Amino acid sequence: MATQKMLKFVTLKKETPEKRPADQRAQDFAEIYREFADAKAAEQASRCSQCGVPYCQSHCPLHNNIPDWLRLTAEGRLQEAYEISQATNTFPEICGRICPQDRLCEGNCVIEQSGHGTVTIGSVEKYITDTAWEEGWVKPIRPSMERPESVGIIGAGPGGLAAADVLRRRGVQVTVYDRYDRAGGLLTYGIPGFKLEKPVVMQRIEQLEAGGVQFVLNCTVGKDLTFDAIRGQHDAVLIATGVYKIREIEAPGSGAAGIVKALDYLTASNRKSFGDEVPEFDSGELNAEGKRVVVIGGGDTAMDCVRTAIRQGATSVKCLYRRDKANMPGSQREVQNAEEEGVEFVWLSAPRGFAGGTKVEGVMVQRMRLGAPDASGRQSPEVIEGADYVEPADLVVQALGFEPEALPTLWGVPELAVTRWGTIKADFRTHATSLPGVYAAGDIVRGASLVVWAIRDGREAAEAIMDYLAQSASVAAE
Ligand code: FAD
Numbered sequence: 001m002a003t004q005k006m007l008k009f010v011t012l013k014k015e016t017p018e019k020r021p022a023d024q025r026a027q028d029f030a031e032i033y034r035e036f037a038d039a040k041a042a043e044q045a046s047r048c049s050q051c052g053v054p055y056c057q058s059h060c061p062l063h064n065n066i067p068d069w070l071r072l073t074a075e076g077r078l079q080e081a082y083e084i085s086q087a088t089n090t091f092p093e094i095c096g097r098i099c100p101q102d103r104l105c106e107g108n109c110v111i112e113q114s115g116h117g118t119v120t121i122g123s124v125e126k127y128i129t130d131t132a133w134e135e136g137w138v139k140p141i142r143p144s145m146e147r148p149e150s151v152g153i154i155g156a157g158p159g160g161l162a163a164a165d166v167l168r169r170r171g172v173q174v175t176v177y178d179r180y181d182r183a184g185g186l187l188t189y190g191i192p193g194f195k196l197e198k199p200v201v202m203q204r205i206e207q208l209e210a211g212g213v214q215f216v217l218n219c220t221v222g223k224d225l226t227f228d229a230i231r232g233q234h235d236a237v238l239i240a241t242g243v244y245k246i247r248e249i250e251a252p253g254s255g256a257a258g259i260v261k262a263l264d265y266l267t268a269s270n271r272k273s274f275g276d277e278v279p280e281f282d283s284g285e286l287n288a289e290g291k292r293v294v295v296i297g298g299g300d301t302a303m304d305c306v307r308t309a310i311r312q313g314a315t316s317v318k319c320l321y322r323r324d325k326a327n328m329p330g331s332q333r334e335v336q337n338a339e340e341e342g343v344e345f346v347w348l349s350a351p352r353g354f355a356g357g358t359k360v361e362g363v364m365v366q367r368m369r370l371g372a373p374d375a376s377g378r379q380s381p382e383v384i385e386g387a388d389y390v391e392p393a394d395l396v397v398q399a400l401g402f403e404p405e406a407l408p409t410l411w412g413v414p415e416l417a418v419t420r421w422g423t424i425k426a427d428f429r430t431h432a433t434s435l436p437g438v439y440a441a442g443d444i445v446r447g448a449s450l451v452v453w454a455i456r457d458g459r460e461a462a463e464a465i466m467d468y469l470a471q472s473a474s475v476a477a478e
Pocket residue numbers: 098099100154155156157158159160177178179180183184185186187190191195219220221222240241242243266300301304441442443444448449450451452454
């Protein structure tokens with residue numbers, strides 16, 4: 001019986017792949033988790049109780065068939081496990097590394113709920129797909145027939161790339177436009193290598209290129225090429241441009257040198273890891289070496305900034321957040337990793353202004369307490385009067401989140417409907433926008449979200465685009 005290999009959660013403890021020691025990993029940008037050894041992946045997969053109603057699967061945005069690939073892994077049938085896992089996920093090795101599993105699949109595993117410690121789903125998913133790459137099981141993209149229709153995709157992040165993959169496999173001619181010099185979006189330039197090593201992303205982009213996806217890089221739509229020109233060149237268009245407008249701190253002194261934006265800081269660091277020339281890094285502007293660093297924010301971007309600063313050799317790294325640890329938006333796993341690496345969290349603190357003249361010398365911090373819950377049930381921070389102090393700093397990184405750029409204005413298409421938050425209005429199932437033949441996916445629709453949701457949107461939008469192309473072809477034939 002297949003299930004005899006399973007249900008081992010009572011006798012086997014939860015184990016994640018080994019983490020490199022904090023003092024060692026703080027010296028480089030390599031991933032912090034080692035790979036599972038073969039026997040360990042099978043053993044950990046065998047802890048699954050093969051639920052009839054698997055909550056892990058329903059809480060995975062891609063509805064991955066988790067129980068089946070866990071069972072196959074436990075039975076040593078890794079290639080079959082990979083086939084099942086890749087059927088629903090375009091980039092399983094990426095999700096296995098960077099999904100906040102504690103809030104998605106693993107957080108809803110019944111074994112976790114019953115106090116035995118979750119099945120380590122993400123690590124097994126990563127293990128299966130990394131093995132598939134090593135063993136040559138990841139098949140090249142070879143459409144069985146070429147189709148005449150072409151689709152233009154604006155944005156080469158996970159949303160755009162997931163759509164490109166689905167469309168190209170069906171034989172559609174796909175061109176992806178991106179303003180950066182490398183594809184991958186935030187996978188390439190936002191998320192640091194210690195969470196996601198760059199060769200993992202680049203091998204997927206090479207796979208898409210080898211499969212016939214055309215990339216037009218260094219091309220900002222709205223500047224180098226108009227949106228109308230792209231619409232004119234393609235039968236359908238997908239907008240997957242993400243959200244990049246930073247929420248800036250408006251406080252006295254915020255224009256001083258030494259106060260930088262999170263994404264500029266992270267992009268410079270990622271570019272250095274690629275071996276690029278980065279003058280702003282070399283000049284010290286976007287480099288934390290030898291500095292007292294303060295990062296403002298409590299989300300995943302802030303966590304990536306503090307851990308990058310540690311690796312760059314900052315003398316101290318502090319993270320200011322206006323709520324407490326229990327109420328921060330970032331993943332608790334990442335907070336723990338940051339604390340192990342030497343980051344100090346200053347909870348219940350917010351910037352009131354910045355000390356210094358043209359160059360920042362410190363953050364004027366006001367202490368907060370949590371007041372009554374607001375309409376969403378979340379406790380609102382309130383200022384404690386008279387408790388302000390100055391936190392010395394040579395580099396301050398603002399990581400308060402991102403908002404959408406005003407695409408209808410930037411692109412001169414007022415008919416492109418947006419929500420009151422500026423995100424593009426799109427049908428939640430088909431991802432169709434207010435413009436015929438134009439679809440939208442990922443953060444530009446959801447607001448700042450997650451890679452796994454962008455992948456889901458991209459895949460769904462591609463399916464809807466296939467239907468649209470088929471309908472357009474049948475109308476043309478009438
Ligand atoms: P993006 O990845 O933002 O890609 C959009 C692409 O569009 C970019 O390449 C951009 O250059 C291009 N573009 C934009 N405008 C134009 C234009 N006018 N012309 C041409 N090209 C354009 N999510 C997780 O799941 N796990 C994590 O650990 C995680 N960590 C994160 C860390 C950081 C620092 C940040 C900022 C985000 C993180 N996220 C994480 C969120 C995740 O990266 C995003 O939700 C995801 O990348 C969104 O995908 P997307 O395809 O919609 O957009």
